[in-house]
Amino acid sequence: MNPDTEARAKPRLDLAAGVRFRRIAGRIFREPLTHFALIGLVLFFGVGVVKAARQPVIRIDSEELSQLIIYWELQMQRPPTQDEVKGIVRERIDEEILSREALRLGLDRNDMIIRRRLAQKMSFATEDLAEAVEPTDAELRTLYNAHPGDYAAPPRMTLRHIFFSDDRAAGDARAAATRALVQLQQGRTDIAGDPFVMASTFADISPEALDKDFGPEFATAAIAARLGDWTGPVRSAYGWHDLRIEARSPAQVAPFADVRTKVREAWLAQRREAMNAASLAKLRKRYRIEITDAEARG
Amino acid sequence: MKRLKQHRAIVWSGLSLALVAGALTFNSDSALGETVRPKASSPATPAARPATTAGAISDPRLPGYNSDRNAYFGDLHVHTKLSYDAYIFNVRGSPDDAYRFARGETIGHAGGFDIRLAGGPLDFVAVTDHSEYLGAMEEAARPESPLSRLPIMADMFSPDPKQIGAAFNRFVAASRSNTVPVEMRDPKIAGRAWKEIQEAAARNNQPGRFTTLVGYEYTSAPDGKNLHRNVIFRSAKVPGLPFSRLNSPDPEDLWREMDKWRGQGIESLAIPHNSNGSDGLMFQTTRLNGAPMDQVYADLRRRNEPLAEIDQIKGSSDTHPSLSPNDEWANFEIMESYIGSATRVTKFAGGYVRDALKAGIVMQEQKGFNPFKFGLIGSSDTHNAAPGSVEEPNFFSKVGRSDSTPELRGSVPPGGARSWNGVILEGGTSRYQYWGAAGLAGVWAEQNTREAVYAALRRKETFATSGPRIRVRFFASYDYPANLASRNDVVAQAYAHGVTMGGDLLPSRGKAPSFLVWGLRDPRSGYLQRAQIIKGWVENGVAKERVFDVACSDHLPLNTTTWRCPDNGASVNTATCEVAQTKGDVELRTLWTDPTFDPKQRAFYYVRILENPSCRWSTWDAIRNGTPPNPALPKTIAERAWSTPIWYEPRH
Numbered sequence: 001m002n003p004d005t006e007a008r009a010k011p012r013l014d015l016a017a018g019v020r021f022r023r024i025a026g027r028i029f030r031e032p033l034t035h036f037a038l039i040g041l042v043l044f045f046g047v048g049v050v051k052a053a054r055q056p057v058i059r060i061d062s063e064e065l066s067q068l069i070i071y072w073e074l075q076m077q078r079p080p081t082q083d084e085v086k087g088i089v090r091e092r093i094d095e096e097i098l099s100r101e102a103l104r105l106g107l108d109r110n111d112m113i114i115r116r117r118l119a120q121k122m123s124f125a126t127e128d129l130a131e132a133v134e135p136t137d138a139e140l141r142t143l144y145n146a147h148p149g150d151y152a153a154p155p156r157m158t159l160r161h162i163f164f165s166d167d168r169a170a171g172d173a174r175a176a177a178t179r180a181l182v183q184l185q186q187g188r189t190d191i192a193g194d195p196f197v198m199a200s201t202f203a204d205i206s207p208e209a210l211d212k213d214f215g216p217e218f219a220t221a222a223i224a225a226r227l228g229d230w231t232g233p234v235r236s237a238y239g240w241h242d243l244r245i246e247a248r249s250p251a252q253v254a255p256f257a258d259v260r261t262k263v264r265e266a267w268l269a270q271r272r273e274a275m276n277a278a279s280l281a282k283l284r285k286r287y288r289i290e291i292t293d294a295e296a297r298g
Numbered sequence: 299m300k301r302l303k304q305h306r307a308i309v310w311s312g313l314s315l316a317l318v319a320g321a322l323t324f325n326s327d328s329a330l331g332e333t334v335r336p337k338a339s340s341p342a343t344p345a346a347r348p349a350t351t352a353g354a355i356s357d358p359r360l361p362g363y364n365s366d367r368n369a370y371f372g373d374l375h376v377h378t379k380l381s382y383d384a385y386i387f388n389v390r391g392s393p394d395d396a397y398r399f400a401r402g403e404t405i406g407h408a409g410g411f412d413i414r415l416a417g418g419p420l421d422f423v424a425v426t427d428h429s430e431y432l433g434a435m436e437e438a439a440r441p442e443s444p445l446s447r448l449p450i451m452a453d454m455f456s457p458d459p460k461q462i463g464a465a466f467n468r469f470v471a472a473s474r475s476n477t478v479p480v481e482m483r484d485p486k487i488a489g490r491a492w493k494e495i496q497e498a499a500a501r502n503n504q505p506g507r508f509t510t511l512v513g514y515e516y517t518s519a520p521d522g523k524n525l526h527r528n529v530i531f532r533s534a535k536v537p538g539l540p541f542s543r544l545n546s547p548d549p550e551d552l553w554r555e556m557d558k559w560r561g562q563g564i565e566s567l568a569i570p571h572n573s574n575g576s577d578g579l580m581f582q583t584t585r586l587n588g589a590p591m592d593q594v595y596a597d598l599r600r601r602n603e604p605l606a607e608i609d610q611i612k613g614s615s616d617t618h619p620s621l622s623p624n625d626e627w628a629n630f631e632i633m634e635s636y637i638g639s640a641t642r643v644t645k646f647a648g649g650y651v652r653d654a655l656k657a658g659i660v661m662q663e664q665k666g667f668n669p670f671k672f673g674l675i676g677s678s679d680t681h682n683a684a685p686g687s688v689e690e691p692n693f694f695s696k697v698g699r700s701d702s703t704p705e706l707r708g709s710v711p712p713g714g715a716r717s718w719n720g721v722i723l724e725g726g727t728s729r730y731q732y733w734g735a736a737g738l739a740g741v742w743a744e745q746n747t748r749e750a751v752y753a754a755l756r757r758k759e760t761f762a763t764s765g766p767r768i769r770v771r772f773f774a775s776y777d778y779p780a781n782l783a784s785r786n787d788v789v790a791q792a793y794a795h796g797v798t799m800g801g802d803l804l805p806s807r808g809k810a811p812s813f814l815v816w817g818l819r820d821p822r823s824g825y826l827q828r829a830q831i832i833k834g835w836v837e838n839g840v841a842k843e844r845v846f847d848v849a850c851s852d853h854l855p856l857n858t859t860t861w862r863c864p865d866n867g868a869s870v871n872t873a874t875c876e877v878a879q880t881k882g883d884v885e886l887r888t889l890w891t892d893p894t895f896d897p898k899q900r901a902f903y904y905v906r907i908l909e910n911p912s913c914r915w916s917t918w919d920a921i922r923n924g925t926p927p928n929p930a931l932p933k934t935i936a937e938r939a940w941s942t943p944i945w946y947e948p949r950h
């Protein structure tokens with residue numbers, strides 16, 4: 001059809017119908033029943049709109065959805081199909097609805113498990129706040145000076161020894177060590193014993209380490225030996241030794257710089273404890289505590 | 299074709315070296331014998347130490363530094379309450395507790411008693427909890443945790459050994475059939491446990507005194523055949539979460555992941571263990587997917603697995619008597635069942651390290667690559683957070699409450715009985731009785747720091763023991779002077795003119811190599827009886843092995859026809875466990891030349907040092923109980939140490 005022909009045909013139809021419509025509409029408009037219906041409609045939809053605005057919302061954002069999908073994939077070892085994603089979302093929504101309804105009905109009250117979980121979350125939250133502070137060196141030094149025992153190192157020594165193996169014929173090792181000792185004490189420096197798997201000098205070794213590697217007699221002898229003098233023969237788990245202590249440092253507190261990390265950890269732990277106690281004490285003030293059991297009160 | 303292969307080998311070697319940023323002195327595949335140590339006479343430069351990644355890790359020289367290297371003893375296989383099974387076994391010891399125990403302190407045992415190392419502190423430890431369900435069992439045991447409501451958790455936590463066994467079996471079956479609820483692998487829970495492990499390692503690491511390493515266990519066992527590995531990290535730089543069996547049961551995927559980490563600057567190595575429970579799968583000569591091995595596979599494996607655990611509580615993986623019929627000492631703490639079940643092993647080839655070392659040199663000979671060129675360590679696999687708890691007189695086994703009493707571990711008759719008449723052991727006890735108090739790792743390192751210990755592991759300058767802290771030195775060269783073993787500077791000379799364990803001997807110009815073998819007793823254990831060299835070689839395409847005694851105790855003459863020492867007459871009174879103090883040596887030291895050396899034959903050599911016989915843990919238990927020892931078990935054992943091999947790589 002030609003569009004021009006149609007356009008021209010339209011106005012002719014309108015004339016009589018337009019007059020009739022206006023007359024009927026006027027009558028309906030003035031009718032009280034109409035007013036009643038209109039007010040009813042406004043009220044009906046209006047309340048609906050207000051209600052919808054106050055309805056609780058469950059929103060699943062893409063971050064949470066991708067987390068849910070990761071869990072799903074972990075279990076099934078494949079990505080979910082579109083339908084399965086819908087299922088995951090539906091399940092999550094159901095869970096949310098049920099949990100909110102449970103809260104609404106107060107099902108969380110008097111439940112030990114929920115109470116513990118919440119208390120735990122709260123104390124974690126308090127701890128997180130406490131961690132944010134970085135102690136100053138001065139603060140750390142104060143703590144370090146207050147507890148020097150926590151940072152003490154065992155006594156240490158540097159020693160040289162000459163070894164005479166038990167694998168020599170019986171009695172031989174001890175006799176050789178005794179002979180060598182006399183020469184060593186006379187200042188001879190060319191005395192050799194038997195080769196030894198471990199070192200012939202030990203720098204910075206503790207009595208505990210000597211006990212572990214040589215046996216208790218050796219460790220005791222090393223502690224007792226006079227600095228700089230050859231002594232012996234000393235028994236070990238391997239044979240006999242002549243030994244000389246070259247240097248010795250008593251048990252001492254490690255320098256602050258060496259244990260700063262350790263002090264910092266102790267400081268943070270202390271602070272965390274204090275913060276927790278303080279925040280709990282503050283919270284406690286908000287409550288009046290009544291204990292009806294006489295024994296528990298005491 | 300061959301040339302092409304060689305080129306590929308070179309490219310891969312280059313790539314692998316690039317991957318570790320050229321930082322580590324482990325042997326590349328080029329068989330260049332690069333473990334010859336720089337001269338010890340340059341104390342000003344720490345040349346003996348591996349160079350470090352450009353500025354990433356520095357290892358300042360500490361007062362105890364020894365350029366001839368010290369022996370350090372440790373445990374690289376330790377579980378705490380963060381492992382799902384340990385938690386089921388009632389173990390509550392934390393990673394911190396494990397480190398405290400290793401330093402000689404007292405901790406509590408799941409059985410309600412205190413435990414402590416009799417032999418004094420260890421030098422280094424890695425806590426290696428199962429990465430699967432890491433930390434989740436502890437979480438599930440809290441009534442407030444949603445995990446506690448999972449049906450599978452019903453009856454999971456009981457102090458009754460029978461129920462513990464049932465709970466463990468139920469959980470393992472669920473894990474195997476992939477029906478463990480997904481909540482048990484919540485990355486948040488695993489992440490928290492992983493953080494605890496890292497923090498405990500950081501807190502307890504004391505450079506120069508005590509080394510901690512961050513690690514975990516990758517726990518794959520297709521059809522129950524054990525392919526477990528411990529992954530050990532060089533530094534505190536570790537991935538966000540471990541790569542576990544739940545990511546892939548194929549160790550190849552673990553190695554690829556480790557390569558990826560390495561690309562991110564995270565250096566690690568994996569150590570397979572309990573090949574004895576793999577039913578031949580651990581060292582089979584095809585890939586897990588059935589495809590043949592190739593150069594790429596061999597490089598991938600060796601880049602990531604420079605070591606194997608030869609001994610631990612669940613048995614020795616050196617060799618099985620059926621694989622080494624001419625080795626009189628092969629029958630040592632043999633475990634013939636799968637891990638964690640009573641299923642019997644039927645295939646021993648592929649399940650033992652000596653067999654694998656032999657298969658490796660045959661492959662090198664025939665195909666040009668060797669996937670099994672690894673060093674050796676031992677470790678405990680304790681699930682009691684008790685590193686190094688492998689002392690015979692002080693043994694409380696390894697699975698928490700389940701084997702916490704002599705009765706539960708099968709060393710005394712059940713129900714208070716005074717004899718073994720008619721006794722048939724059941725359940726876990728039937729297996730625990732065969733477990734050994736065994737497994738310690740030794741390394742030779744300049745000082746006791748993470749950097750030095752890890753570098754020693756990488757270059758395979760390691761040894762293993764069955765528990766005692768026996769020190770083993772092993773060197774080889776064509777040029778050692780005949781009097782080397784009696785010189786006072788023997789170690790410096792040995793390093794300067796030869797290779798040590800983990801190294802390659804270059805092709806011979808006709809001379810046979812000589813081997814310096816040196817063992818020193820543990821001051822708290824027995825005297826040494828004999829030093830041996832175990833040789834494997836390829837002859838007409840077939841791998842052979844032979845055990846040579848090379849040094850005898852008590853000045854006894856070595857028979858150089860049979861290569862056996864005469865009996866030194868050492869004995870044990872099994873009523874008291876007392877040993878004769880006059881037998882055996884403090885140390886065994888010799889320079890040995892291989893009389894069967896053929897320059898054309900590819901070979902490996904490793905040392906085994908044997909102690910005089912002493913009481914097995916089960917005999918100690920029986921004596922304390924006043925009942926006869928379990929007749930199914932040996933009353934005494936020969937404690938021992940194994941070195942990493944030295945390989946002879948002939949020219950082709």
